Each structure stands twice: as C-alpha cells, then as structure tokens.
Amino acid sequence: MTTLETPMNSTTTRPSMEATAADRKRAKRRHSIRRGSIYVLACIIALWILLPIWLIGTMAFSTPEDVRDYPKQFAPIPASTETMDFFLNTDGIQRAARNSIVVAIITLILSTLLAIPAGYAIARYLFPGRDAIRLGILSVRAFPIVVLAVPLAITFIKWDMYDKVYSLALMHTALTLPTTILVVASVFAGVPYELEEAARIFGCTPAKAFWKVVLPLAMPGIAAAAILTFVLSWNEVFAAILLTLTNRTLPAQILYTLDKSGDPFKFAGGFFMLIPSLIFIFFIRRYLFNMYGQLNK
Amino acid sequence: MKKFSWTPYLLLLPSLLYLLVFFAYPMFESLRLAFQKDSAILSVRDEPSENAAQVGQVKLQTVVNVLDRQELEETLPNGRTRPIFWFQVEGEDIDGNTVTGWVNQKSIFIENRRTSETARVVAGEPTKEWTFDFVERMFNDYRFKRSLITTLILIVLILPLQFVLAIIMGLIIQSRIRGSNIFLYIYAIPLGISDLASGILWYSIFTQRGFLNSFLDTVGLIDKPYIFIQASNREWMIVAIVLAEVWRATSIVMVIVVSGLQAISRDYMEAGEVFGATLWQRIRYIILPLLKPSLQVALILRTILAFQVFAVVVAITGGDVLTVLANETYRWYDPARYNNANVAAVYALFIMVLSLGISLFYLRAVRSQEEASKNL
Numbered sequence: 321m322t323t324l325e326t327p328m329n330s331t332t333t334r335p336s337m338e339a340t341a342a343d344r345k346r347a348k349r350r351h352s353i354r355r356g357s358i359y360v361l362a363c364i365i366a367l368w369i370l371l372p373i374w375l376i377g378t379m380a381f382s383t384p385e386d387v388r389d390y391p392k393q394f395a396p397i398p399a400s401t402e403t404m405d406f407f408l409n410t411d412g413i414q415r416a417a418r419n420s421i422v423v424a425i426i427t428l429i430l431s432t433l434l435a436i437p438a439g440y441a442i443a444r445y446l447f448p449g450r451d452a453i454r455l456g457i458l459s460v461r462a463f464p465i466v467v468l469a470v471p472l473a474i475t476f477i478k479w480d481m482y483d484k485v486y487s488l489a490l491m492h493t494a495l496t497l498p499t500t501i502l503v504v505a506s507v508f509a510g511v512p513y514e515l516e517e518a519a520r521i522f523g524c525t526p527a528k529a530f531w532k533v534v535l536p537l538a539m540p541g542i543a544a545a546a547i548l549t550f551v552l553s554w555n556e557v558f559a560a561i562l563l564t565l566t567n568r569t570l571p572a573q574i575l576y577t578l579d580k581s582g583d584p585f586k587f588a589g590g591f592f593m594l595i596p597s598l599i600f601i602f603f604i605r606r607y608l609f610n611m612y613g614q615l616n617k
Numbered sequence: 618m619k620k621f622s623w624t625p626y627l628l629l630l631p632s633l634l635y636l637l638v639f640f641a642y643p644m645f646e647s648l649r650l651a652f653q654k655d656s657a658i659l660s661v662r663d664e665p666s667e668n669a670a671q672v673g674q675v676k677l678q679t680v681v682n683v684l685d686r687q688e689l690e691e692t693l694p695n696g697r698t699r700p701i702f703w704f705q706v707e708g709e710d711i712d713g714n715t716v717t718g719w720v721n722q723k724s725i726f727i728e729n730r731r732t733s734e735t736a737r738v739v740a741g742e743p744t745k746e747w748t749f750d751f752v753e754r755m756f757n758d759y760r761f762k763r764s765l766i767t768t769l770i771l772i773v774l775i776l777p778l779q780f781v782l783a784i785i786m787g788l789i790i791q792s793r794i795r796g797s798n799i800f801l802y803i804y805a806i807p808l809g810i811s812d813l814a815s816g817i818l819w820y821s822i823f824t825q826r827g828f829l830n831s832f833l834d835t836v837g838l839i840d841k842p843y844i845f846i847q848a849s850n851r852e853w854m855i856v857a858i859v860l861a862e863v864w865r866a867t868s869i870v871m872v873i874v875v876s877g878l879q880a881i882s883r884d885y886m887e888a889g890e891v892f893g894a895t896l897w898q899r900i901r902y903i904i905l906p907l908l909k910p911s912l913q914v915a916l917i918l919r920t921i922l923a924f925q926v927f928a929v930v931v932a933i934t935g936g937d938v939l940t941v942l943a944n945e946t947y948r949w950y951d952p953a954r955y956n957n958a959n960v961a962a963v964y965a966l967f968i969m970v971l972s973l974g975i976s977l978f979y980l981r982a983v984r985s986q987e988e989a990s991k992n993l
Contacts, residue, residue: 358789358792359794361785365785365800365804366800366803369803370806372818373818375828376817376818376821388826389826390826390842391831391834392826394831434631437628437629437631438629438631438632441624441628442629445628447621447622460640462917462921462972464965464969465925466943466964466965467643467969470647470946470958470961470965471643471649471962472646493635493639494635494636494638494639497632497635498636555809555810555811555814556811557813558927558943565952574817575813575928578935583824586820587821590813590814593813594810597809597814598806600809601806605802605805608801608808609872609876
C-alpha cells in the first residue's frame with residue numbers, strides 16, 4: 321500500500337525489461353509524488369490530533385486576562401502560570417487531585433496483583449474452559465459501566481462505604497481488571513517458554529522459575545499495564561461522580577462544578593487532566609498492540 | 618498434553634471471584650432497583666390481637682367490608698393503656714380470594730369507627746413488590762425520547778467518520794514511510810485522554826470567545842463572534858460533540874486496524890500490485906475483506922462505548938439543551954436533582970439492553986454473511 325491516488329494502473333512496480341531511462345525517471349517522479357502526498361496527509365492528520373492539545377496548552381499557560389480575551393491568541397505569549405495557579409488553588413481541587421491519585425494507585429495495585437496470576441494462567445496453561453474464561457473476560461470488558469455504577473452506589477450506601485476513596489477504587493478495579501488481565505497475559509505470552517523450562521531443568525521450582533526468570537522479563541510490560549490501569553482510573557468520571565459526594569476525584573469535581581466555573585478554570589482543568597495521558601503514551605508506546613491489538617484475537 | 622492440573626484455576630480464582638462480586642452482584646441489584654418498589658402488606662388475624670394467628674394478607678388500598686368491631690385496650694411501652702378498635706373485615710387477599718379476619722385501627726382508614734361499613738387498608742408490614750412503575754416513568758419522561766434520539770444521532774454520525782479516519786491512519790502507518798512510527802505515536806496520543814478533557818478541549822474551540830471564532834475573526838471571515846453553542850443551535854452542538862468524539866476515540870479503532878493490517882500477508886498486497894489494481898481497488902477488494910474481523914471487534918466495542926457517551930456532552934453543551942442516555946441516568950440518580958435511583962437503574966439497564974442487542978445483531982449479521990458465503 322505504498323501508493324496513493326494513482327488514477328492509472330500502477331505499471332511502475334511491474335518489472336519491465338525494455339524500460340527506458342525516461343520511463344524510469346517518470347516512474348521515480350510518480351513514486352516521489354505518491355510518497356509526498358502520503359506525507360502531506362499524514363501531517364494533516366497529525367496536526368488534527370496535536371492542534372487541540374496545543375490550543376488548550378496555550379490557554380493553560382496564558383494569563384487569565386488573555387484566556388478571556390477575544391480574539392484569542394494561538395500561542396501563550398506572554399507565558400504565565402497564573403491560570404494554572406488559579407485552578408490548582410481553587411477550593412477542593414488539590415483535595416480532588418489527591419483523591420484521584422490515591423484511587424488510581426489503589427486501583428493499580430489491586431488490579432495488577434489480581435491480574436498477574438490470572439494473566440499467567442491464561443498465557444501459560446491449556447486447561448478446559450480456558451477459551452470460555454477468556455471470552456468472559458473480554459465481554460466483561462465491554463460491559464457498560466453505567467449499569468454497574470447505579471446499583472453499586474446504592475449497595476455502598478447500604479454498607480456504609482459510600483463516598484469513600486477506597487470504595488471507588490474497588491469499583492475502578494472491577495472496571496480495569498479485565499483489560500489488565502488480557503494485557504498481562506499477552507506480556508507473559510511474549511516471554512519465551514524455553515527460559516522458564518531451562519530454569520526448571522537447573523533445579524528451580526515452578527514458583528521460583530516464575531519469580532526469578534519470568535517476572536523480571538515481564539516486568540516492563542507489567543509496568544506498562546499498570547500505567548494503563550492508572551490512566552483508566554484517572555480518566556473515569558461516571559462511576560466517580562455517582563459513588564462520591566464530598567470525596568470527589570478530579571474529573572468528578574471538575575464535571576460537577578463545570579457550569580458554575582469560568583473559562584480559565586475549565587481550560588486549566590482540561591489541560592491538567594491531560595498531563596498523565598501525554599506521559600502515558602510515552603511509556604506504553606512499545607506495548608500499544610499488546611494493549612489494544614489483541615482485542616481481535 | 619499435560620495432565621490435568623488445578624493450578625490455572627487457582628491462579629484465576631481471585632480475579633474471577635472479584636469480577637463475580639463486582640459484576641454479577643450489581644447486575645442483580647440493578648434488576649431489583651429497576652423492577653421492585655417498596656410496598657406494604659397487611660396481615661389479617663383470626664382473633665383481635667397482634668399475636669393471633671395470621672389468616673391472610675391484604676394489599677394496600679384494598680377496600681374491605683367491616684363485619685364486626687371491638688373496642689379493646691392496648692398497653693403502651695410506658696405501661697399506660699389506651700383504647701384501640703379492632704375490626705373484623707372481609708376483603709380480597711393478595712391471591713384474589715376472599716378473606717375474613719381481624720385488623721386494628723392503625724392499619725386502615727375508616728370514616729367512623731363505630732358506624733362505617735367499609736374501610737380502606739392504608740398500612741402494613743413493609744415488603745417489596747414487583748412493578749413496572751419505574752419503567753413507565755422512564756418512558757414517560759419528556760427527556761427520554763430526546764436523549765435516546767441524540768444518542769442514536771451521535772452514534773450514526775461518529776462511527777462512520779471514526780472508521781474511515783482510522784482506516785486512513787492505519788494505511789498511512791502501514792505504508793512504512795520514513796517516520797511512520799512517530800505518526801503512530803502521535804495518532805495514539807488520544808488513547809489516554811478522557812472524554813471530559815476532550816470535551817473541555819473542544820469547548821475551548823467552539824465557545825463564543827473560543828478558537829474557532831478567533832480564527833475566523835483573525836482571517837476576516839466574521840466581524841463578531843458567532844455563537845455556536847446555544848439552545849437554538851443544536852446542529853452546531855452536535856458537530857462539536859462529533860468532532861470531540863472522533864478526535865478522542867478514533868485512536869483505539871486505529872490501533873485495532875493497524876494490528877489487523879499487520880496480520881494481512883504481504884503476498885496479497887503484492888499480488889494486487891502486480892495485477893495492476895488501483896489503490897481503491899486494493900482497499901475495496903483486498904484490505905477491507907481481510908480487515909473485516911478486526912473492524913467488527915472495533916465496531917462492537919465502539920458502539921457499546923458510544924451508548925455511554927456522557928462527559929463530552931456535558932462539557933460541551935451543559936447537558937440540558939442536548940442530553941444523552943447516560944446523562945439522564947446521572948440526572949435521575951443525582952441526590953441534588955431527581956434523587957431516584959430506581960429510574961436511574963432503568964435507564965442504565967436500557968443502555969445495557971441496547972448495547973447487548975446491537976452486539977448480538979452485529980454478530981448475527983456476521984454469521985449469516987459467513988453462511989451465505991459458504992453456500993456460494
């Protein structure tokens with residue numbers, strides 16, 4: 321698929337015995353035009369992705385006066401942290417950010433601890449019911465969050481667990497666990513079985529072979545899965561706004577106060593929520609297809 | 618084949634138990650919330666006393682005939698006594714049979730304790746009753762139809778755009794131009810971006826003093842800001858939401874498409890080239906058919922997520938003029954607004970039924986297509 325918009329049949333790739341120098345030259349030119357147009361398209365799409373992020377960044381690092389100004393400027397000149405400061409010092413925001421981090425970390429730990437054995441079982445064992453369990457986990461992952469949030473909120477009220485940071489983390493663990501299991505399984509599947517076998521031949525117990533050989537090799541992938549879990553929890557807003565009232569997480573707090581707040585607050589908040597996702601993509605880039613590609617297997 | 622081992626089951630057990638507690642139990646709870654309401658039922662006794670044996674149960678609001686009455690005394694917890702009337706009543710019990718027995722004045726409404734011939738049951742022991750009240754309330758809610766229609770419009774507009782864009786992105790990345798890895802990472806950035814952040818971001822573009830107006834003003838196309846987001850401008854609100862969702866959620870489709878493309882053998886592509894297929898022909902007759910399984914998975918996943926669209930809509934429109942199903946779920950649940958978890962649960966179940974229905978429909982369509990192609 322190296323071509324783009326070639327109205328004529330692409331004779332260029334067909335080896336031709338009697339190709340003259342002129343022919344070859346023309347073919348080469350056509351080839352570079354094609355390359356060029358792919359680049360242009362690729363760059364336009366990249367711009368479409370990056371421009372909104374640039375714009376919200378511009379807002380976050382302009383003065384509040386510039387944020388309210390019209391027409392807006394398209395770069396933060398002069399740059400200022402005033403708007404961000406204002407956002408971060410708004411009542412409840414630091415607390416909400418702390419809650420978000422705590423929820424995401426509990427979720428990350430719980431989810432990873434549960435997913436490591438489960439992922440290993442799926443990656444390494446052939447057992448009756450394996451496909452059913454895999455399919456079950458996959459379908460649970462596509463389950464609408466909305467359906468879980470309302471009854472869980474009511475149950476948590478009954479059990480005196482409502483509006484607690486840890487109960488939201490329990491809910492987020494349920495939401496992220498299927499994804500984490502599948503990603504961890506694909507990471508374990510990528511560790512050569514021969515290494516584990518070798519360790520056993522040299523006298524390791526299965527547990528020791530896992531601990532000394534498999535786990536260290538899988539660690540970067542598991543770390544990527546953990547980061548994914550963190551981001552999923554950090555971003556989740558529907559369950560968060562239903563399960564908390566005074567202990568809001570950051571997205572829940574921002575969403576709740578959205579209609580009462582001015583543009584500087586909104587834009588700085590939007591940018592602030594974006595930060596982990598920008599770092600996230602840097603860390604997980606090698607595992608992108610472990611995370612989402614295996615969905616269709 | 619290794620001999621049977623319990624190890625994998627033990628390893629999976631904690632996760633499966635966890636998911637059971639947090640998926641199966643809430644599902645059960647939400648059915649209960651949606652279809653059960655608090656009610657009361659009155660026990661009818663064979664003697665005029667609380668401790669007498671129960672002869673039947675009567676629903677609230679049942680009108681009963683008073684056959685006999687007795688004025689007795691009741692001892693209060695503080696040791697004093699007060700008069701209390703017991704009535705022998707006859708009426709329809711919960712199974713539709715006629716029952717005769719004694720009830721006291723606290724459970725029924727009677728106009729005159731000494732002379733009235735009929736009474737109405739107004740109290741009893743708390744119980745749960747199956748009901749369609751909450752379902753009816755959802756269907757009669759004036760926002761229900763609007764939220765459903767908006768949700769469907771969004772799905773119909775967003776999904777095709779997303780898939781076309783994702784396939785273009787995938788083809789660019791698979792073309793292995795120099796730096797295609799960088800493009801892959803740029804295109805994947807929105808994977809980690811929340812719907813709320815994306816909504817705020819696009820709000821900053823479409824708001825009255827936003828970037829779109831600023832841009833149009835700077836290039837001289839308008840001289841005063843055009844108000845895209847206002848009650849009379851639903852079309853522009855939809856446009857903003859569609860752009861925000863396409864911007865944010867195309868990445869996941871793209872990743873699925875790319876991993877699908879990677880699985881296509883290069884032989885097919887080369888064969889296409891050798892036989893002189895144009896790019897469009899190659900996409901139409903080679904790439905898309907081979908990509909179909911990946912696209913189906915992405916389609917089911919995206920449709921289910923699209924039924925739950927929420928924060929983007931609230932961030933861009935405020936969620937009042939334009940509303941979606943998930944937003945109504947929240948509105949009904951919200952203690953500060955309707956504070957009715959029962960109707961909220963009905964909304965949630967409705968979203969689930971729609972998602973399930975669509976998924977099954979896709980899967981069926983796929984299967985019948987496969988069968989049709991087998992019979993060819």
